[in-house]
Structures are given as structure tokens and as C-alpha cells.
Amino acid sequence: EGSRGSAAVAQDLKNSRETQKERQGKLDLNPPRGTRDFYPEDMRTRSWLFELWRQVARDHAFEEYDAPVLESEDLFVRKAGEEVTEQLYNFEDKGGRRVALRPEMTPSLARMVMAKRNGLVMPVKWFSFPQCWRYERMTRGRRREHYQWNMDVWGVSGVEAEAELLSAITTFFKRVGLTAEDVGIKVSSRGVLAEVLAALDVPDAKFSATCVLVDKLEKLPLEAIQGDLTALGLEESVVRRLLDVVQSRDFPSLETAIGAKSTALAQLRQLFEYARAYNFEEWLVLDASVVRGLAYYTGIVFEAFDRKGELRAICGGGRYDKLLETFGGEALPAVGFGFGDAVIMELLESKGLVPSLSLGLDALVFAMEAGLQGIAIRAATSLRAAGLTVDLQLEARKTKWALKHADRLGATYVVIVGPEEVAGCNVRVKEMATGQQHVVAIANLESWISATFTT
């Protein structure tokens, strides 16, 4: 800034922005703050990830569902001080309705289950890839949207449901090339906290908000939330007891902390036994400090983490048996997880596990002269009828350009529709990998194609 004051520098900045806007004709070409554009090369990676997720969900016989990204604000307004509700992307629509862009999918799913409850065959095992939103002050430059693979099981009260969901998560990790050395899954149960609070006569009504605060304690110093703890009416002795219990990192210490008769402890043992049957036990880490930040969890909770500890949680979830009651419905046991698209991609990129994804183009077809476009169309249509992916050039091309473009796109074959070939009722087909050229009668193109492409 030198000798010039900050006001002058700010004016320069404004002027330069003005110039940029003038240059761009007043339109900001960036996506809204905190959001992402997906150009084709980005979309190939995203589709690759979603396809892997979809395969795993299908292998576990889950069914896909969807819901509007826009929901009534009522679905998400909860009084437990969660980050996800404090950062709600909410507004009043033109009809005066209070609406919000969903910050998570579970409440929409609960609404859908409640709406059709008596017509649903239990257990419900559904998955979805919702884009979820939050309005976070951009001070931290974090995203405001992400895509989140959701898997949920409704109607099963036993930890068999948690085990099946952890099977899906670990199956995905294995399929994408990660090992239990790269990623762990911390597992605990809010049932542990519920038992501790009940023993200390803390009213049930304080359970959710206490869990949200204990979750924040994992990230913030005690002083930072002491006010909230006091406001919740949690005595210091209760806080100290909770902090002591959540230190447990193995079964013996957890049993010492909460007693051998604990139901929550028995459920955790059962889950680890199922993990052995599924062959994913090596991924699990018992860690009582895992509470998760959503108010409605009531039982087992879990979150996957990178063992190097460089990234935020990869995915997380848990049991939420009372969510329908908060919507005024009858209780129905449920458990699920959310798996965001951003952290996993950071991890996969850091490990070189994101494949380079080409277009997967079988053939590029082009006419050398505009008058031959009809024959190029016929050739492309034959190839497509044989189930091939074909890039038909929509304008006449020079052969040199077409071959260079085919190479760029990674096409296997180029079909050249040129005057000489057509004069003999032929087209020329070039195999890009070998350079080998074939002159093929247009009348035989379809049979030549199926003979060549299916070998």
C-alpha cells in the first residue's frame, strides 16, 4: 500500500472490480459464493464417485429415493444449538412461507416415511444423493453446498442395522482402493451418555442438547461452551463425569466407566462381533468421544476419519429412534449415515486413487465435405444402432484436424467419409491405436461394425 491510505487502496480495488464488471458486461461469471460449477471433466469424476456409491447401495439391496431440495423451515428448526440449524439456508418465499434449502436429508426422509408409514414394508432400506446446503459466513471460505450419499434403515431396533450400514461404508472404501490403514471408523453410543445422565438424575429433556455440547467439547475448549453448559443447567460434577466417560478408547475402560450391566456396552460389543462376521472389524475403533453433532441421535454413532488426521470427518451417522416423535408421529427405529462428496475426494486425490476418466468414445465420424454429411449421419446411426458411443462431427472437417480431435477424445476408431471413398460406395475406418485403415462398403458397414466391434 506504500504511502497511500487504505481508503485510496479500497477505492482502487472498487475501481478495478468496476472495470472487471464493465469488461464482463456487469455479469459475475463465478458461481454463487460457496458453490461449485461442475464442467464435464469435473462431472466425470463426480459421476464416477456416485456410480461407486450407487453400486454399493444396490449390492446391499437399498432402494433409491429423492425429495425436494427446498423444504418447510419447520423440518429443520430444532432448539438444541446444532451448527446445522444455526447455519440454515432459510428464507421467506413469495407466498410468505418460511422455507429452507435442506442442510441434510434425514428430516425429509422422516417426512416421507411418516406420510406413507402404513403402506411401507419394513425394514425400509433407502439411499439418496442429495445436494445439501448451509449458509456459513464465508469468513472461513468453506463451501455452502455438498452432495451427500445417504443410506438409512427404518424399522430395525437391533444393531444389525448399524452393522449393515457399516458394511456399505467399508465396502465402498475397499472398492475405491482405501485400506483400514488409511481410514478408521470411530464407533460409540449415545446410550453411554444417556446411562450416565440417568444415573445423575439429569432430565431426559436435556439429553439432546447435552450431546450437542459434548460434541462441541471435542472441538472447543471447555471455557468456550461453559456458558451453554450452565445455561442448560448442567452441574460441573455432571460435566466432569461426562468428560471422564468419553475418554474411554477400549472396552475394558468403558466397562470400568459405566459398569458391566450397561445396555449400551452390550450393543457395542454385539456390533463389534457382527463386524468380525462382515470382515470389517479392522476398520472399527471404539472411541467414546464420538458423539456427533446432530441433536436427534439416540444410540450407536460413528464417523470415518483419515488415520493421518489431516482431514475433517469423511462420513458419519447413527441411530435416531425418536425422530418421528419429534414430528408428532409414533416412534419408529431408524439408523443412517451421510457421506459428503468433498472430503473423500480430497483423500482419494491425495492417495492417487482418482482414475483419469476419458470420454470412453468408440468412434468419431466426420464428412470431409458438407455434401457428404448425409452419409456421415448414416454411418454414425449404424454405429449407434450397434450400441457404440459415437461423436458425429456436425460440420465438414479436414482429416488432419479430425484425427487430432479423435486422439484428444481418446476415440478407438475414426470413420472418414471422403469423396474418393464415397465414389466407390465406401467409407474409410481408421483404428487409432494401430493406425490400420479399412475401406468398408457403406452397405456392409453395419455387419462390418458388429463383426469388428464385438470381437
Ligand SMILES: OCc1cccc(Br)n1
Ligand atoms: O456437513 C455439514 C454440511 C451441511 C450442508 C452443506 C455443507 Br457444505 N456441509
